[in-house]
Amino acid sequence: MTSPSDAFAERISGAPGVVVRAGTVLTMDDRRTVLPNADVHLVGDRIAAVGPQLDVPEGTVEIDAGGGIVMPGMIDTHRHMWQTAMRAYGADWTLTQYFVWYYLEWGKVFRPQDIHAGNLVSAIEAVDAGVTTSVDWSHGLQTVEHAEAAVDALRSVPGRFVLAYGNIQQGPWVWSVSAEFRDFVARTPRSDMLGLQLAFDVTGDPEFPEKAAFEAARDLGISVTTHAGVWGATNDVGIRQMHEHGFMTPSTVYVHAATLTNDSYHRIAASGGSVSVATESEQSCGQGYPPTWVLRSHDIPVSLSMDTSVWQSADLFSAMRSTLGADRSRVHLEAHAKGDTVTHSHLRAADVVEFATRGGATALGMDDLVGSLEVGKKADVVVIKNDHSPVMFPLVNPYGHVVMQAQRGDVHTVIVDGRVLKHDGRLVGIDLAPARAAVESTVEYLKATLGTEAWEKGMNPDIPERALLENPYQYSDLAMPTAEEPDPEPEPSGT
Numbered sequence: 001m002t003s004p005s006d007a008f009a010e011r012i013s014g015a016p017g018v019v020v021r022a023g024t025v026l027t028m029d030d031r032r033t034v035l036p037n038a039d040v041h042l043v044g045d046r047i048a049a050v051g052p053q054l055d056v057p058e059g060t061v062e063i064d065a066g067g068g069i070v071m072p073g074m075i076d077t078h079r080h081m082w083q084t085a086m087r088a089y090g091a092d093w094t095l096t097q098y099f100v101w102y103y104l105e106w107g108k109v110f111r112p113q114d115i116h117a118g119n120l121v122s123a124i125e126a127v128d129a130g131v132t133t134s135v136d137w138s139h140g141l142q143t144v145e146h147a148e149a150a151v152d153a154l155r156s157v158p159g160r161f162v163l164a165y166g167n168i169q170q171g172p173w174v175w176s177v178s179a180e181f182r183d184f185v186a187r188t189p190r191s192d193m194l195g196l197q198l199a200f201d202v203t204g205d206p207e208f209p210e211k212a213a214f215e216a217a218r219d220l221g222i223s224v225t226t227h228a229g230v231w232g233a234t235n236d237v238g239i240r241q242m243h244e245h246g247f248m249t250p251s252t253v254y255v256h257a258a259t260l261t262n263d264s265y266h267r268i269a270a271s272g273g274s275v276s277v278a279t280e281s282e283q284s285c286g287q288g289y290p291p292t293w294v295l296r297s298h299d300i301p302v303s304l305s306m307d308t309s310v311w312q313s314a315d316l317f318s319a320m321r322s323t324l325g326a327d328r329s330r331v332h333l334e335a336h337a338k339g340d341t342v343t344h345s346h347l348r349a350a351d352v353v354e355f356a357t358r359g360g361a362t363a364l365g366m367d368d369l370v371g372s373l374e375v376g377k378k379a380d381v382v383v384i385k386n387d388h389s390p391v392m393f394p395l396v397n398p399y400g401h402v403v404m405q406a407q408r409g410d411v412h413t414v415i416v417d418g419r420v421l422k423h424d425g426r427l428v429g430i431d432l433a434p435a436r437a438a439v440e441s442t443v444e445y446l447k448a449t450l451g452t453e454a455w456e457k458g459m460n461p462d463i464p465e466r467a468l469l470e471n472p473y474q475y476s477d478l479a480m481p482t483a484e485e486p487d488p489e490p491e492p493s494g495t
């Protein structure tokens, strides 16, 4: 028996192309052109035409996007994919608990097959959620065997990926200059389906030992991505060191950049780099306040990221919505502190859709390939459509709809490099069973290695004591609440 997705896979194999018909098309071109009731025609790995009622060759597979939204594939510029093997384990963690668990205590027990398992499920999940390009911020690569495993997993899923090579178990000035690493880089072919970055952080050590890693990146022609402006971990000193040594370039991606001063933002802006904002992570973990509200005043380009599935999933709808909310929340708060009222919002729904598409493409130096639906670009397309959902109509404000109404369950079709990987809400030609088995085996291994007590304790950190305020009022069902001596100015809560 064949499933509907198998039957679809059969239908598209050998077809001269694919046409996505009659959707509201968010091209995300320079003018942010929106085309109602338009088609996107794909031939091979490229976009051949975008417009209304396109003529296409006989045999072209038609995908009906009527009533839906067609947009470029989304791009996540920072995701620790190996950690997806522990999905949701750290939902109640702070950043400190994350550091203790992975950096100090347990990160080193991950074997190559565990990296593979996490990457495999994470890669499939990304495609399923309409994230057609993901940067695998892979900082658990203790050995080159771990790196091979990471790459094998990424290659086995036909999404677009960038391996950001890192290793938290060793200084970057050690591993980045090792013969093994050089050899790995030399024998791992790079393409627009699998790119390469160097991933490490600059701690602010006055000796600036990371200099050697930056030099290695420069020698190899590889861009650097770095967690910058992370409360308690990285700060202005690292930015200044990078700047003074000439290591800040337009292709450098600063992740979070949430606790920097204007001086650092000026240096980032002047050198043309971009910031990967991981709003949900920043809100839960404490790297700093999601910085889009301040990046705006420096004109620093933004892309979005989910960080890690030990907390969040690969859901860029959630990233767009939380980023818009956090930005507006901060702007209101700043105004209220001055007794002002915000009457017009700076950040718009269209802006965060751009962060999630074009912004990622620009950050990765791939703007000529992906990030918008324009003729000649790679065929990375997402259709948002759900005929069973009351949330898909009316469709009056497409950007607002994508950001505030749609969700990953509404991702109907996903096409990467011209290949249809999801159709009618179901993955096409991608089998979940091996990923499920691999992840289950990693979880079993981790539980056995940590022991039940450490495993449970790691997942359920202590809750700090709650300080209850003295309440001057008392409730009685005989009378309205009264206070013996009402305090005209109660203490503010949340201190």
Ligand SMILES: [Zn+2]
Pocket: 078, 080, 137, 227, 255, 307
């Ligand atoms: Zn991160």
